Amino acid sequence: MMYYRSDYVEAGGLMSYGTNFPDLFRRAAVYVDKILKGAKPADLPVEQPTKFEFIVNLKAAKQIGLTIPCKGRSQRACSEYQDIPASATGSRLR
Numbered sequence: 509m510m511y512y513r514s515d516y517v518e519a520g521g522l523m524s525y526g527t528n529f530p531d532l533f534r535r536a537a538v539y540v541d542k543i544l545k546g547a548k549p550a551d552l553p554v555e556q557p558t559k560f561e562f563i564v565n566l567k568a569a570k571q572i573g574l575t576i577p578c579k580g581r582s583q584r585a586c587s588e589y590q591d592i593p594a595s596a597t598g599s600r601l602r
Contacts, residue, residue, distance in 0.1 A: 517564070521565060564576050
């Protein structure tokens with residue numbers, strides 16, 4: 509199953525592709541800063557997300573017989589989430 513948020517992969521889902529939410533929140537903070545400094549919200553341009561992430565849960569892939577090549581990918585992109593401590597992923601996995 510393909511999800512839009514990495515939280516689902518961290519909870520055991522197979523893979524996700526979607527917006528990098530921490531980056532999106534940082535960009536929103538820039539907007540808030542501009543508004544607090546006096547900019548009119550109507551004058552600010554509408555922006556689209558620019559950073560996306562593709563995350564694969566290798567443990568889930570292995571359970572259904574998929575082999576995912578992860579050469580050249582980041583540690584986060586190809587991870588066995590159930591084996592990572594909750595503090596490392598920022599979630600409350602049990």
